[in-house]
Amino acid sequence: MTGRRAVAGTVGIVLVSHSGPVAESVAALALGLAGGAQAPVAAAGGTPDGGLGTSAELIAEAARSVDGGAGVALLVDLGSAVLTVKAMVAEGDELPESARLVDAPFLEGAVAAVVTASTGADLTAVATAAGEAYGYRKE
Protein backbone atom coordinates (compact mmCIF):
# COMPACT_ATOMS: atom_id res chain seq x y z
CA MET A 1 0.00 0.00 0.00
CA THR A 2 1.43 3.31 -1.04
CA GLY A 3 -0.18 6.64 -1.61
CA ARG A 4 -0.50 10.19 -0.54
CA ARG A 5 -1.35 10.99 3.03
CA ALA A 6 -4.64 12.44 4.20
CA VAL A 7 -5.41 16.07 3.36
CA ALA A 8 -7.72 17.83 5.83
CA GLY A 9 -11.09 18.60 4.26
CA THR A 10 -10.41 16.60 1.07
CA VAL A 11 -12.14 13.32 0.19
CA GLY A 12 -9.68 10.41 0.22
CA ILE A 13 -9.71 7.73 -2.48
CA VAL A 14 -8.87 4.04 -1.92
CA LEU A 15 -8.35 1.74 -4.90
CA VAL A 16 -8.97 -1.94 -4.12
CA SER A 17 -7.88 -4.49 -6.72
CA HIS A 18 -7.10 -8.22 -6.68
CA SER A 19 -3.63 -7.24 -7.77
CA GLY A 20 -1.16 -4.95 -6.01
CA PRO A 21 0.44 -3.75 -9.27
CA VAL A 22 -3.01 -3.02 -10.80
CA ALA A 23 -4.07 -0.91 -7.81
CA GLU A 24 -0.73 0.95 -7.74
CA SER A 25 -0.76 1.58 -11.49
CA VAL A 26 -4.35 2.82 -11.57
CA ALA A 27 -3.53 5.16 -8.67
CA ALA A 28 -0.50 6.49 -10.56
CA LEU A 29 -2.53 6.87 -13.75
CA ALA A 30 -5.37 8.72 -12.02
CA LEU A 31 -2.95 11.07 -10.25
CA GLY A 32 -1.04 11.63 -13.49
CA LEU A 33 -4.16 12.47 -15.48
CA ALA A 34 -5.47 14.71 -12.72
CA GLY A 35 -2.56 17.06 -13.25
CA GLY A 36 -1.49 18.98 -10.21
CA ALA A 37 -4.08 17.17 -8.13
CA GLN A 38 -3.81 17.04 -4.38
CA ALA A 39 -6.46 14.46 -3.47
CA PRO A 40 -5.00 11.71 -1.31
CA VAL A 41 -5.06 8.32 -3.06
CA ALA A 42 -4.05 4.97 -1.60
CA ALA A 43 -3.78 1.61 -3.34
CA ALA A 44 -4.86 -1.56 -1.53
CA GLY A 45 -4.21 -4.35 -4.00
CA GLY A 46 -3.65 -8.07 -3.54
CA THR A 47 -2.76 -9.89 -0.34
CA PRO A 48 -0.13 -8.76 2.20
CA ASP A 49 2.32 -11.39 0.84
CA GLY A 50 2.02 -9.97 -2.67
CA GLY A 51 -0.38 -12.56 -4.08
CA LEU A 52 -3.67 -12.08 -5.89
CA GLY A 53 -6.68 -11.55 -3.65
CA THR A 54 -8.19 -9.07 -1.25
CA SER A 55 -6.92 -8.02 2.16
CA ALA A 56 -9.23 -6.37 4.67
CA GLU A 57 -6.16 -5.23 6.60
CA LEU A 58 -4.59 -3.46 3.62
CA ILE A 59 -7.96 -1.85 2.84
CA ALA A 60 -8.46 -0.61 6.40
CA GLU A 61 -4.89 0.72 6.53
CA ALA A 62 -5.32 2.50 3.18
CA ALA A 63 -8.64 4.05 4.23
CA ARG A 64 -7.17 5.38 7.47
CA SER A 65 -4.17 6.83 5.64
CA VAL A 66 -6.30 8.99 3.31
CA ASP A 67 -9.03 9.98 5.79
CA GLY A 68 -8.87 13.76 6.14
CA GLY A 69 -12.29 14.05 7.75
CA ALA A 70 -14.23 14.69 4.53
CA GLY A 71 -14.99 11.06 3.77
CA VAL A 72 -13.31 8.16 2.01
CA ALA A 73 -14.42 6.75 -1.36
CA LEU A 74 -13.53 3.11 -2.01
CA LEU A 75 -13.39 1.90 -5.61
CA VAL A 76 -13.13 -1.83 -6.24
CA ASP A 77 -12.51 -4.18 -9.15
CA LEU A 78 -14.09 -7.68 -8.96
CA GLY A 79 -15.49 -10.50 -6.85
CA SER A 80 -13.83 -10.67 -3.45
CA ALA A 81 -12.76 -7.00 -3.65
CA VAL A 82 -16.42 -6.00 -3.98
CA LEU A 83 -17.63 -8.44 -1.32
CA THR A 84 -14.88 -7.61 1.16
CA VAL A 85 -15.51 -3.87 1.03
CA LYS A 86 -19.29 -4.39 1.16
CA ALA A 87 -18.91 -6.63 4.21
CA MET A 88 -16.55 -4.15 5.89
CA VAL A 89 -18.98 -1.28 5.31
CA ALA A 90 -22.03 -3.28 6.44
CA GLU A 91 -20.71 -5.22 9.41
CA GLY A 92 -17.40 -4.01 10.59
CA ASP A 93 -15.70 -1.30 12.55
CA GLU A 94 -12.41 -1.38 10.66
CA LEU A 95 -13.20 1.49 8.29
CA PRO A 96 -13.55 5.21 9.07
CA GLU A 97 -17.16 6.16 9.77
CA SER A 98 -17.43 8.12 6.53
CA ALA A 99 -16.06 5.38 4.25
CA ARG A 100 -18.27 4.51 1.32
CA LEU A 101 -18.20 1.91 -1.43
CA VAL A 102 -18.54 3.73 -4.74
CA ASP A 103 -20.30 1.88 -7.56
CA ALA A 104 -18.10 2.76 -10.54
CA PRO A 105 -15.87 1.22 -13.19
CA PHE A 106 -12.46 0.76 -11.57
CA LEU A 107 -10.09 2.66 -13.83
CA GLU A 108 -12.36 5.27 -15.36
CA GLY A 109 -14.08 5.81 -12.03
CA ALA A 110 -10.73 6.26 -10.30
CA VAL A 111 -9.71 9.03 -12.68
CA ALA A 112 -13.06 10.80 -12.28
CA ALA A 113 -12.96 10.42 -8.48
CA VAL A 114 -9.42 11.75 -8.12
CA VAL A 115 -10.04 14.74 -10.41
CA THR A 116 -13.30 15.58 -8.63
CA ALA A 117 -11.91 15.12 -5.12
CA SER A 118 -8.97 17.35 -5.99
CA THR A 119 -11.35 20.26 -6.63
CA GLY A 120 -12.45 20.03 -2.99
CA ALA A 121 -15.81 18.43 -3.87
CA ASP A 122 -17.67 16.48 -1.17
CA LEU A 123 -18.05 12.69 -0.98
CA THR A 124 -21.42 12.61 -2.75
CA ALA A 125 -20.06 14.61 -5.68
CA VAL A 126 -16.99 12.37 -5.90
CA ALA A 127 -19.17 9.22 -5.86
CA THR A 128 -21.50 10.66 -8.49
CA ALA A 129 -18.64 11.65 -10.79
CA ALA A 130 -17.08 8.19 -10.50
CA GLY A 131 -20.42 6.45 -11.14
CA GLU A 132 -21.07 8.60 -14.21
CA ALA A 133 -18.04 6.95 -15.79
CA TYR A 134 -20.36 3.96 -16.46
CA GLY A 135 -22.18 6.12 -19.00
CA TYR A 136 -19.16 6.93 -21.12
CA ARG A 137 -19.60 4.75 -24.22
CA LYS A 138 -16.58 3.86 -26.33
CA GLU A 139 -18.38 2.99 -29.53
Add this chain to the structure above:
Amino acid sequence: MSETALDAAFFVRWMTAVAAAVDREADHLTELDSAIGDADHGSNLKRGFTAVRTALEKEPPATPGAVLVTAGKTLVSTVGGASGPLFGTLLRRTGKTLGDAERVGLGELRDGLRAGVDAVGQLGSSAPGDKTMLDALDPAVTALADGFAAAAEAAGAGSRATVPLQARKGRASYLGERSIGHEDPGAASSALLFAALAEVAR
Protein backbone atom coordinates in the same frame (compact mmCIF):
# COMPACT_ATOMS: atom_id res chain seq x y z
CA MET B 1 -34.49 -30.20 22.13
CA SER B 2 -36.35 -27.00 23.06
CA GLU B 3 -34.48 -26.98 26.36
CA THR B 4 -31.05 -27.02 24.76
CA ALA B 5 -28.92 -24.19 26.15
CA LEU B 6 -25.63 -23.58 24.42
CA ASP B 7 -22.79 -21.62 26.02
CA ALA B 8 -19.67 -19.91 24.65
CA ALA B 9 -17.61 -23.09 25.12
CA PHE B 10 -20.02 -24.97 22.85
CA PHE B 11 -19.54 -22.34 20.13
CA VAL B 12 -15.75 -22.51 20.49
CA ARG B 13 -15.98 -26.31 20.08
CA TRP B 14 -18.14 -25.78 16.99
CA MET B 15 -15.63 -23.43 15.35
CA THR B 16 -12.76 -25.76 16.29
CA ALA B 17 -14.63 -28.67 14.71
CA VAL B 18 -15.19 -26.61 11.54
CA ALA B 19 -11.45 -25.85 11.43
CA ALA B 20 -10.69 -29.58 11.71
CA ALA B 21 -13.22 -30.45 8.99
CA VAL B 22 -11.84 -27.78 6.66
CA ASP B 23 -8.31 -29.11 7.30
CA ARG B 24 -9.47 -32.62 6.43
CA GLU B 25 -11.46 -31.57 3.36
CA ALA B 26 -9.25 -28.75 2.03
CA ASP B 27 -7.95 -30.75 -0.92
CA HIS B 28 -11.46 -31.87 -1.85
CA LEU B 29 -12.79 -28.29 -1.68
CA THR B 30 -9.94 -27.05 -3.86
CA GLU B 31 -10.60 -29.87 -6.33
CA LEU B 32 -14.27 -28.81 -6.58
CA ASP B 33 -13.11 -25.21 -7.00
CA SER B 34 -10.64 -26.11 -9.74
CA ALA B 35 -13.55 -27.40 -11.85
CA ILE B 36 -15.57 -24.17 -11.84
CA GLY B 37 -13.55 -21.60 -9.88
CA ASP B 38 -9.96 -20.55 -9.30
CA ALA B 39 -8.80 -23.54 -7.24
CA ASP B 40 -8.19 -21.75 -3.97
CA HIS B 41 -11.29 -22.43 -1.87
CA GLY B 42 -9.73 -25.17 0.27
CA SER B 43 -6.50 -23.33 0.98
CA ASN B 44 -8.29 -20.02 1.58
CA LEU B 45 -10.76 -21.48 4.07
CA LYS B 46 -8.02 -23.47 5.76
CA ARG B 47 -6.01 -20.31 6.33
CA GLY B 48 -9.15 -18.56 7.60
CA PHE B 49 -10.34 -21.21 10.03
CA THR B 50 -6.81 -21.87 11.29
CA ALA B 51 -6.72 -18.16 12.19
CA VAL B 52 -10.17 -18.48 13.81
CA ARG B 53 -8.94 -21.38 15.97
CA THR B 54 -5.87 -19.38 17.03
CA ALA B 55 -7.94 -16.25 17.81
CA LEU B 56 -10.42 -18.21 19.94
CA GLU B 57 -7.66 -20.06 21.80
CA LYS B 58 -5.75 -16.86 22.51
CA GLU B 59 -8.69 -15.01 23.98
CA PRO B 60 -11.82 -17.14 24.42
CA PRO B 61 -14.85 -14.81 24.17
CA ALA B 62 -17.38 -14.90 27.01
CA THR B 63 -20.62 -15.28 25.06
CA PRO B 64 -21.86 -17.32 22.08
CA GLY B 65 -22.44 -14.10 20.12
CA ALA B 66 -18.90 -12.88 20.76
CA VAL B 67 -17.43 -16.22 19.63
CA LEU B 68 -19.17 -15.93 16.27
CA VAL B 69 -18.39 -12.21 15.85
CA THR B 70 -14.69 -12.92 16.49
CA ALA B 71 -14.74 -15.86 14.09
CA GLY B 72 -16.49 -13.84 11.38
CA LYS B 73 -14.19 -10.87 11.73
CA THR B 74 -11.14 -13.14 11.56
CA LEU B 75 -12.42 -14.78 8.35
CA VAL B 76 -13.00 -11.41 6.66
CA SER B 77 -9.44 -10.35 7.46
CA THR B 78 -7.57 -13.57 6.69
CA VAL B 79 -9.21 -15.53 3.85
CA GLY B 80 -8.31 -13.26 0.90
CA GLY B 81 -11.02 -14.61 -1.42
CA ALA B 82 -14.77 -14.13 -1.72
CA SER B 83 -15.46 -16.84 0.87
CA GLY B 84 -13.92 -14.58 3.54
CA PRO B 85 -16.55 -11.83 3.46
CA LEU B 86 -19.31 -14.37 2.78
CA PHE B 87 -18.57 -16.79 5.64
CA GLY B 88 -17.44 -13.82 7.74
CA THR B 89 -20.77 -12.05 7.25
CA LEU B 90 -22.68 -15.25 8.01
CA LEU B 91 -20.96 -15.73 11.37
CA ARG B 92 -20.68 -12.07 12.31
CA ARG B 93 -24.35 -11.30 11.63
CA THR B 94 -25.42 -14.49 13.41
CA GLY B 95 -23.27 -13.50 16.39
CA LYS B 96 -24.62 -9.96 16.46
CA THR B 97 -28.17 -11.30 16.40
CA LEU B 98 -27.43 -13.57 19.37
CA GLY B 99 -26.42 -10.45 21.32
CA ASP B 100 -24.89 -10.63 24.80
CA ALA B 101 -26.75 -13.71 26.09
CA GLU B 102 -24.51 -16.12 28.02
CA ARG B 103 -26.51 -19.09 26.79
CA VAL B 104 -28.73 -19.47 23.76
CA GLY B 105 -31.39 -22.00 22.92
CA LEU B 106 -31.89 -23.81 19.65
CA GLY B 107 -34.65 -21.40 18.59
CA GLU B 108 -32.41 -18.38 19.16
CA LEU B 109 -29.58 -20.01 17.25
CA ARG B 110 -31.95 -20.70 14.39
CA ASP B 111 -33.15 -17.06 14.35
CA GLY B 112 -29.55 -15.87 14.48
CA LEU B 113 -28.47 -18.12 11.63
CA ARG B 114 -31.51 -17.06 9.60
CA ALA B 115 -30.40 -13.43 9.96
CA GLY B 116 -26.86 -14.49 9.00
CA VAL B 117 -28.03 -16.36 5.91
CA ASP B 118 -30.20 -13.41 4.86
CA ALA B 119 -27.15 -11.14 5.19
CA VAL B 120 -25.14 -13.49 2.95
CA GLY B 121 -27.91 -13.36 0.31
CA GLN B 122 -27.93 -9.58 0.50
CA LEU B 123 -24.15 -9.28 0.30
CA GLY B 124 -23.93 -11.49 -2.79
CA SER B 125 -27.28 -10.35 -4.25
CA SER B 126 -28.11 -14.03 -4.57
CA ALA B 127 -30.88 -16.49 -3.73
CA PRO B 128 -31.21 -20.26 -3.39
CA GLY B 129 -30.97 -21.91 -6.82
CA ASP B 130 -28.06 -19.71 -7.98
CA LYS B 131 -25.58 -22.55 -7.23
CA THR B 132 -23.98 -20.87 -4.23
CA MET B 133 -23.46 -21.54 -0.52
CA LEU B 134 -27.09 -20.48 0.01
CA ASP B 135 -28.22 -23.77 -1.54
CA ALA B 136 -26.77 -25.55 1.50
CA LEU B 137 -27.32 -22.85 4.14
CA ASP B 138 -30.96 -22.08 3.46
CA PRO B 139 -32.37 -25.62 3.79
CA ALA B 140 -30.06 -26.27 6.75
CA VAL B 141 -31.42 -23.36 8.77
CA THR B 142 -34.98 -24.41 7.96
CA ALA B 143 -34.26 -28.00 9.03
CA LEU B 144 -32.66 -26.81 12.27
CA ALA B 145 -36.22 -26.77 13.66
CA ASP B 146 -35.91 -30.58 13.69
CA GLY B 147 -32.50 -30.59 15.34
CA PHE B 148 -28.79 -30.51 14.52
CA ALA B 149 -28.65 -33.84 12.68
CA ALA B 150 -31.53 -32.84 10.41
CA ALA B 151 -29.79 -29.54 9.63
CA ALA B 152 -26.53 -31.31 8.74
CA GLU B 153 -28.39 -33.71 6.50
CA ALA B 154 -30.28 -30.89 4.76
CA ALA B 155 -27.04 -28.97 4.18
CA GLY B 156 -25.38 -32.00 2.61
CA ALA B 157 -28.39 -32.73 0.42
CA GLY B 158 -28.59 -29.05 -0.58
CA SER B 159 -24.93 -29.05 -1.56
CA ARG B 160 -25.26 -32.24 -3.66
CA ALA B 161 -28.33 -30.72 -5.32
CA THR B 162 -26.13 -27.94 -6.77
CA VAL B 163 -24.55 -30.44 -9.21
CA PRO B 164 -27.19 -30.07 -11.98
CA LEU B 165 -27.57 -26.30 -11.48
CA GLN B 166 -26.07 -23.61 -13.69
CA ALA B 167 -24.15 -20.99 -11.73
CA ARG B 168 -25.66 -17.53 -11.73
CA LYS B 169 -23.27 -15.83 -9.31
CA GLY B 170 -19.54 -15.50 -8.85
CA ARG B 171 -16.71 -16.58 -11.10
CA ALA B 172 -18.43 -19.88 -11.98
CA SER B 173 -21.22 -17.92 -13.68
CA TYR B 174 -18.74 -16.88 -16.41
CA LEU B 175 -18.70 -20.55 -17.44
CA GLY B 176 -22.42 -20.57 -18.26
CA GLU B 177 -23.63 -24.09 -19.06
CA ARG B 178 -20.18 -25.53 -18.43
CA SER B 179 -20.79 -24.97 -14.71
CA ILE B 180 -23.46 -27.70 -14.83
CA GLY B 181 -22.38 -31.10 -13.51
CA HIS B 182 -20.14 -29.85 -10.70
CA GLU B 183 -20.90 -29.43 -7.00
CA ASP B 184 -20.56 -25.85 -5.82
CA PRO B 185 -17.48 -25.53 -3.56
CA GLY B 186 -19.11 -22.90 -1.31
CA ALA B 187 -22.15 -25.12 -0.80
CA ALA B 188 -19.84 -28.02 0.04
CA SER B 189 -17.95 -26.01 2.66
CA SER B 190 -21.22 -24.65 4.06
CA ALA B 191 -22.33 -28.25 4.55
CA LEU B 192 -19.15 -28.81 6.61
CA LEU B 193 -20.24 -26.00 8.92
CA PHE B 194 -23.48 -27.81 9.74
CA ALA B 195 -21.84 -31.26 9.86
CA ALA B 196 -19.49 -29.86 12.51
CA LEU B 197 -22.42 -28.39 14.44
CA ALA B 198 -24.15 -31.78 14.53
CA GLU B 199 -20.86 -33.42 15.55
CA VAL B 200 -20.30 -31.18 18.58
CA ALA B 201 -23.98 -31.37 19.60
CA ARG B 202 -23.95 -35.18 19.76
